[in-house]
Amino acid sequence: MKPEQRKPFSKEIIHIDDIEQVCNRIVAKLKTDVTKNLQRRGAIVGISGGIDSSVCLALSAKAFGAKNVLGIMLPEQDSSDDSRQLAEQLAATYGVSTLVEDITNALDGFGCYERRDEAILRVIPDFDKKVDKAKIEIKQNIAENIPAIFSITVIKPNGDVVSKLLPAKEYLQIVASTNFKQRSRMSMLYYHAERMHYAVIGTPNKHEVEQGFFVKYGDGGADVMPIGHLYKTQVYQLAKHLGVPQEIIDRTPTTDTYTAEQSQEDFFYQMPFESMDLIWYGWEHKYPAEEVGKVMGKTTKEIENIYKSFERKRKTTEYLRMKPIF
Template sequence: MNHMAVEAPSFAPLSPEVLTLDAEAETARIAAWMREQVARRLRRRGAVVGLSGGIDSTVTAALAVRAFGPEKVLAVLMPEKDSDPESLRLGREVADWLGIESVVEDVEPILTASACYERRDEFIRRLVPEFGPGWGCKVAISGSLEGKGYTITYLVVQSPDGEVRRLRMPVDVYLGVVAATNMKQRARKQLEYFHADRLNYAVLGTPNRLEYDQGFFVKNGDGAADVKPIAHLYKSQVYQLAGSLGAPEEIRMRPPTTDTWSLAQTQEEFYFALPYREMDLCLYGLVNRLPAESVAAAIGLTAADVGRVWRDIEAKRRTTRYLHEPPLLVEPVLAEDAGTPRI
């Protein structure tokens, strides 16, 4: 009896183990680098970290303690009326765990004075005229894996009686709502720099590689920092460091959220096409030019799906490239300006 030979796949399936690192060694490497950069290059003597109760800010604060000692790290907790109360509680828990000083800065008065909520609600009322006190809202996306070739943005609102509506957002409404909401990150950052200036500390940013690569931050908001110690780490690697550092289990088990909108929202729902484990491997595959089939086999998607995720990543990179750009100069002024793009 003749048997047909089964042809082996022409690619090697990607293993999630490619993102496994020596967490203790990486912690020591980052801490030593931070000490060197903050002291010698920035001429600062400690660090300020905005603590959100999430995994990224927790790991960043823990790395700062390794680098400078708990007595030279200040945590700033900055709730506002749309914040999840759990964020403040967990932020305090992290500060207590690390033995660092923490201060609570209520951002709501700043946002109210600058009409953040009022401006946001004005744009929302273009779609939902009755939107007002007692309503909740968030922004969500869909379409990146549906074969459309583009992402659709929706406004989700919940009335005081619990009715939920999902409406497609015109571009002007989306831009207006996001512009107003971005004021939250910028208000928080000015408070971080107030404390950094009075203490002669450096401000630490908390983006992981997914966020930094795809522009998931606000320019001159959470994107502003003197040092970004985990920007080279994939999200799953940040979790590895959290486990090695002994971060509280409740922090490690908490789903990544934006904590920006009055309705609960995950980062996947707002920005990323997939949960972080799958996104990590998709980004790794793209960066390392692996076959789509190799990545697909690792995360349970088709090669076509992986291709769509890659196109979404590239689109986000193009759209948010300006977030990484320094101010443009007609010509260099200082020696270090030589590499600055020209207008």
């Protein structure tokens, strides 16, 4: 689209006006993709009590009927307790059957926890894995023009916090170990999909897909991704329209991967979804930084740096979206 043809940048620019129509279109496409293109007769959805998987379950129930959808909860020892309760509430809302597959033993078998804790201990020697909570997070300001680097943060039972920049070796080991979680979940989802001749519905949204906030062959391993083109605020619009329980809509999106509580904003995105959606749109559609800055209450320089950060994220995570090369 030529610059003179596009709408002036505004905070409403990605708001979906006809939500019913968008919803129907996604449902129709999902139905065609699964039944015609993939030749499968239903849907498996991994449900975590988060907004994305909840919307995917609701869309699947609409597309295939509740009886042809199975929601699977895949907790492990670090999962938060309310995830399961919310996932059950969600499934009940749409009349979808559920299964619980605790993957803790599988992860233990892979050495997921041991390998992760061993790397944390090398950086923070007094880390006590029995009582301390740990997470990795990005502490830099996204508006500063430098690539994001992760820190490890350990929270002691008395509330004391120790945080250190993660060296390359330990960062890679922690990520590689925790990725067993998403990959084990994917294996289990495919077990059920194959035994039932169903398709696995992937739950990543547009940001997760494009910024590479997913694990290759983990949560990125799925047959179809019905919300992969939607901004997070649009996913919330869909959630409201589809009647997703309010507790799920109100919950702060978390990674539910590390022992310490961690929002997706702290972990990866470095800014609130409401702003990120709009600035990403501005970047993707080549709106001048000055125009976006005026609407978002930021300087042109800040927007330029955020644009650069998006560009870096998309480029450095290209590997995750690539198919095997042959």
